[in-house]
Amino acid sequence: MNPTLTKPFMESAQNMIYQMAAVQLDAEGDFQEQQGDISSYGVTALITFAGALKGRLLIDLEPTLASEIVEKVMGESFESMKDPTFMGMIGELSNIVGGDALTNLNNQQPLNLRLASPAVFLGKDMIISIPKIKSSTINMKSDVGNMRINVAFEKGGQA
Amino acid sequence: MDIKYIAPFLDSVKGILGQFGVEKVTRGKITKKENMNVDKDTISIVGLVGDVKGNISYAFNEDTAKNIVSAMMMGMPVSELDEMARSAMSEFANMITGTAVGKLTELDDVDDVIPSPPSIIYGKDIYMIISPVETLSIELETDAGQIEVNIGLEM
Numbered sequence: 001m002n003p004t005l006t007k008p009f010m011e012s013a014q015n016m017i018y019q020m021a022a023v024q025l026d027a028e029g030d031f032q033e034q035q036g037d038i039s040s041y042g043v044t045a046l047i048t049f050a051g052a053l054k055g056r057l058l059i060d061l062e063p064t065l066a067s068e069i070v071e072k073v074m075g076e077s078f079e080s081m082k083d084p085t086f087m088g089m090i091g092e093l094s095n096i097v098g099g100d101a102l103t104n105l106n107n108q109q110p111l112n113l114r115l116a117s118p119a120v121f122l123g124k125d126m127i128i129s130i131p132k133i134k135s136s137t138i139n140m141k142s143d144v145g146n147m148r149i150n151v152a153f154e155k156g157g158q159a
Numbered sequence: 160m161d162i163k164y165i166a167p168f169l170d171s172v173k174g175i176l177g178q179f180g181v182e183k184v185t186r187g188k189i190t191k192k193e194n195m196n197v198d199k200d201t202i203s204i205v206g207l208v209g210d211v212k213g214n215i216s217y218a219f220n221e222d223t224a225k226n227i228v229s230a231m232m233m234g235m236p237v238s239e240l241d242e243m244a245r246s247a248m249s250e251f252a253n254m255i256t257g258t259a260v261g262k263l264t265e266l267d268d269v270d271d272v273i274p275s276p277p278s279i280i281y282g283k284d285i286y287m288i289i290s291p292v293e294t295l296s297i298e299l300e301t302d303a304g305q306i307e308v309n310i311g312l313e314m
Contacts (some may be wrong), residue, residue: 040282048206048214048275056206056275084193087288116206116275117313119214119289126282131246133276154276 001136004108005157006031009057009149010138012101020096021072023065023142031136034150038137040126041146042066043081045094049102051113053157056135057098058128058150065145066090081122091118160295160314167262168215168310169297171255176301179230187298187305195296197285199223199307201240203252204289206275211263213312214289217252223304224248230303245279252277 014025038058043066045059061069063081070089071077078086095118102113135152173184199218206214219227225237228247237244256274263269288294290311299306 044280046204046206046278048208050206050208050273050275054273054275056278058278082196082286084288087286088291091288091291114208116208117213117290117311119204119206119216119287119311121202121280121285121287123280123282123285126280126285129245129279129281130276131242131249131279152276 001031001033001134001151001153002157003031005105005153006136006138006151008101008104009097009151010140012097012104013059013140013147013149016097016100017069017093020093021069023069023072023144025140025142025147028139028141031138031151034135034137038128038148038150040121040123040128041148042122042124043090044121044126044128045090045118046121047094047098047118048116049098049113050116052111053113053153055151055153056130057094057101059094059097060148060150061090062145062147065142065147068144069093087120087122091120094118160293160310160312163266164211164263164312164314165295165310167259168255168308169299170262171258172217172299172306172308174258175251175254176227176230176303179227181227181230181301181303183302185300187300190296192294192296193288195287195294195309197287197307200281200283201248202280202285202287203248203277204280205252205256205277207260207272207312208275209272210269211272211312211314213310213314215256215311216287216289216309217255218307218309220304223306226303227251248279249277
């Protein structure tokens with residue numbers, strides 16, 4: 001997939017998570033085409049967008065990293081990740097990352113991309129499958145846990 | 160959330176299942192939820208952007224998913240949810256949402272709605288939030304099994 005379409009998502013994730021929670025995320029290599037299904041780390045936010053192109057951003061976090069970010073931002077800890085405020089915060093995180101990335105993409109190219117609302121999933125051994133659409137994944141590491149970003153564009157980003 | 164935005168989705172489920180020969184579709188419990196424990200193991204989710212914004216998810220048990228895929232493939236037996244079956248599940252979500260979007264744009268205050276490609280999530284004991292506002296969960300009893308339609312629109 002065209003790296004000009006995927007890179008902004010990685011940069012926005014790094015910048016926004018650092019600004020909000022002071023967590024430094026380091027990318028491991030570049031975006032690679034996703035082969036097969038994604039086996040979730042445990043906390044997954046999905047946010048779709050559409051405009052001149054249609055696509056989807058998936059942010060998948062290890063529970064330790066998700067908890068660290070939420071605690072830093074909210075200034076409180078949660079007994080369970082199932083708390084609606086906790087899950088809502090993860091949704092908001094994907095909104096902020098996705099919104100920032102789309103703004104950058106729209107500034108580069110007249111794509112007029114808009115975000116839908118985020119959906120957040122928690123579960124053990126979740127498998128995420130996006131049939132019929134090509135996607136690329138990048139793995140990111142921090143001191144408190146791993147994260148992956150998966151970006152999909154319909155028709156591989158060809159308008 | 161106004162019922163006029165909800166009804167097209169329920170009608171579409173009934174219409175599309177009817178096309179595949181699943182005749183009986185009755186509406187069960189409707190509940191309003193903040194976040195939800197989905198006791199089903201397959202969830203198809205589609206996002207909407209435009210005058211109607213939000214997420215719609217369709218949740219099934221594995222057996223229901225197999226029954227629906229089998230009905231879509233003219234009764235061919237489906238023993239596991241392989242790649243082809245998953246593609247069919249995604250098409251099912253696409254068809255329902257596409258039909259519903261067509262009906263939504265007939266409303267006076269809706270001109271432009273774009274559905275996103277569906278994603279499918281499998282697993283046990285899944286919790287989800289699909290809207291920052293509120294989500295309506297509607298159980299549909301069908302001949303193929305129970306389908307839980309969750310509608311979260313920012314309206």
